[in-house]
Amino acid sequence: MANHYIMNFNTRELPIYNTDYVILGSGIAGFFTALLASRLGAGVTVLTKQSILDSNTDKAQGGIAAAMDSDDSPELHYQDTLRAGAGLCDQGAVRILVNEGPRRVLQLMDMGARFDVEGERLALTREGAHSCRRILHASGDATGAEIQRVLNEKALAEQNIQVHERHMAVDLLVKDNVCYGVLAYDCETNCLKVFRSRAVVLATGGLGQLYEHSTNPEVATGDGIAMAYRAGAEVMDMEFHQFHPTVLNLPGAPPFLISEAVRGEGAYLRNDRGERFMPAYHELAELAPRDIVVRAILQEIHKGSNGIFLDLGHLDTDMVLHRFPNINRTCLSYGLDITRDMLPVAPAAHYMMGGVKTNYCGETSVERLYACGEVGCQGVHGANRLASNSLLDGLVFGGRIVERTAGLWRENMSPWPDFAAELPDLAEPVDYQLLQQELRALMSRYVGPLRNREGLEKVLSFIDEYSRLEDTAAKDLPAVEMNNRLLVCRLVAESALMRTESRGGHFRQDYPEPRNSWKKHIILRK
Template sequence: MADHYIMNFNTRDLPGYNSDFIILGSGIAGFFTAILAGRLGAGVTVLTKQTILDSNTDKAQGGIAAAMDTEDSPELHYQDTLRAGAGLCDRGAVRILVNEGPRRVLQLMDMGARFDVEGGRLALTREGAHSCRRILHASGDATGAEIQRVLNKQALAEKNIEVLEQHFAVDLLVRDNVCYGVLAYDYKNDTLKVYRSRAVILATGGVGQLYAHSTNPEVATGDGIAMAYRAGAEVMDMEFLQFHPTVLNLPGAPRFLISEAVRGEGAYLRNGRGERFMPRYHELAELAPRDIVVRAILEEMQHDPQGGVFLDLSHLDTELVLHRFPNINRTCKGYGLDITRDMIPVAPAAHYMMGGVKTNYFGETTIERLYACGEAACQGVHGANRLASNSLLDGLVFGGRIVERTAGLWREKMETRVDFAAELPYMNEPLDCLALQEELQALMSRYAGPLRDRQGLEKVLSYLSELSDMENTAAQTPRQAEMRNRLMVSRLVAETALMRTESRGGHFRRDYPRPRKSWLKHIILRK
């Protein structure tokens, strides 16, 4: 069957390569998993769409949450995660996250990660919905860059790991619900290639680029989720997207994240009249769960469209601000803002996907020999709303569990004789990917963003249905294939958002503004 492929190919005519593991993605989930597998003796090939620096991990500022302090505990971390998840967290997954998290963080430190220290102890900060200080950070507000530095160094030095940049994974090679490898496009050599393996691990990240304003790099287009869904894997919780409340909002400036740790250190949110407004919306004020802060900001902006919303750090100790947030200070300074005195204009932007490819506690998907971890995966650990700084920990914990689950798999005999092919008609008219991308982003931002309703979601689905003929044609370029992924994942988000007739966590319906007990369940889709 060739109905889940989007490019024409025949594996008999393409260069082929064998590996024990194929890992798609080079962020924290992909590289940490690759390093652990490589150290156990497995041959690992990592394919990454652009370079090893193009990931959400590298952009992460705030830090990584783990109960590392004597005044903290996995139980407290567990309760905080459940509260943020708005009733939809898988409790077993959360137990695994908080109990195994400290060990995985120590592994990361053993690899060379240097987290900030004060007085001989880890320097910990607090973020929204955390009951205590438990966020490890590095170089003040460059935690992700430090983690990516360490993982890049370790992965590139490991003799059992081959890292291939500029390789776009097009589709999974699946037959009879077994994954045999990946069809990938090699940009450098302008050709399709076949990568066969005993196991394929999706660590392809999120979907932020479905929206006009996002904190995600341009590679975050939902490719792994789309590939898995096309191949028959189940996806779950696709309606739950997290928008970060505080992203730099200056004309002509990129949407630069202003870490939640800024509010954790005491910064205030103010409206255009200079009023601190968050205490009116939640007892935790600026440290309320992210979805509540997002809606509060949007409400204030609606009341005063010209006024805007701002982060105010001027009442904080100048030395503390400059020490904790050097990256934010440097970026804002480039736009003429002194964060110790000037208020920073902010607005929400697409940030994190709570849903993804459905897995069990060991990263196993509903397709045999296909695994997923990190933001592309969904085992229910984040529920309807991710607790701040749990995402990096998620990649470590569940990536590590995949390696433990598959220990010894590479010693089994590998089937290499299975061939695959697809022959689809080409589109009659050329596809303007840029125009289509901009139209889609505008629609998703307006109707499937932080505020939704039936009428708007139906507009998105109507627009997508007009393009449904594309599903029966072949993409001629990787850009077209990526566009197909954007369209598919947008449809999954809009469909599930329309199904869920309530508001919960990151999903808010203006026509159903309250949570409903009957919706204490997950939406699982399968092609």
């Protein structure tokens, strides 16, 4: 059982900063929410673990899905999202996403986001499980970088927004199920600070760095989920993690995402014999839902294929270079010409469908604590996220949080209680770097795209060996982050062990079929 706090502190002895909103995270969910709140006149403090560029938003290539074209509609987007979600999407949340999405995209464009156009119309592409072209993109394959550029510029220029880089949130200050603020560690001065607020918004992103191979930045270690769980918030759908099927797989090179839009423009997946194999696995072939493509790749490897490759050689060269300049530059740096060479690819951890449970307005089970973006879970993605719905998720539900709390910041501050924690020191030192390597290896092997009871129990037994860390004081940031990693890995593995079926991003080799009795959510609370 996790303790509420993981560092020793006393708020009477720490500097306290008052603000209307504390927002944790500087990606699309965090900064978009901050900008909307600031425009109402509220004071906003944004804390980000490293720099404002360390987010999944900045790395997003493919684009943002929204029914912006006359040939498309929110209803079509709704149906595609439900199909991808494998029977577990919250239909009300999906309705909100697809109907409010276009308005939020227009707000982003009004802020200055420049999406690619063809003549007078937006240039739209298609990705897996979409029935039509509806993906807006920027600079070909640098959509996230363009969105992050706009949000960074606007947020840094906004007088009502204070941005604190290299401030890692350690814990939420909660009493009687009300959140009063955040305990944070200033990495520049190596000291603790207290940020007192009327509302705390989690926008901390995902947990891809719990795995050996991930498309996520180093900061994505599930900290927001861990803090919320320790504070008593409910978490949901933790077993559903999406692995992206096409990540550049070169010895010695870091994982690099090859956007699903590449397959949307017609690229083929081939095994080492040059055979295009996806038509044998699904009627949508390369554009099948991501979980299906991942398992098809693993099946081909199991059959003996020495690697999987993405082939763009049959596509128009000018189109490829125009649409994917960033992918082209990166591959050229490794000696690969994407117009001629087949690209070696493999699945990697990419996106968390589950997270801190919220309602349709971003409210968690803890009063005045909100969550949006990848850290939040209102059920919109179900068991498998539809490609390019993630950026839209951050916009729509971040916007709804601001609408829900529009009058909150005008109220008088609640009487603010003191907070303190006094935990014993760890009896013997722990090699956190080695522990991190071991934990990532176990998660990748046993809690990846393929799972079974024996492997999940091995992971949980390993985590149990370090349960003492939960009952002792973390002395530094590596200790804080490891505490978070262990807790979130436990939540993922426990949920995966409970769900005795296969659905979407969760595949149990010992229970390979979906079961109607499991059309429900696993909700965990401390």
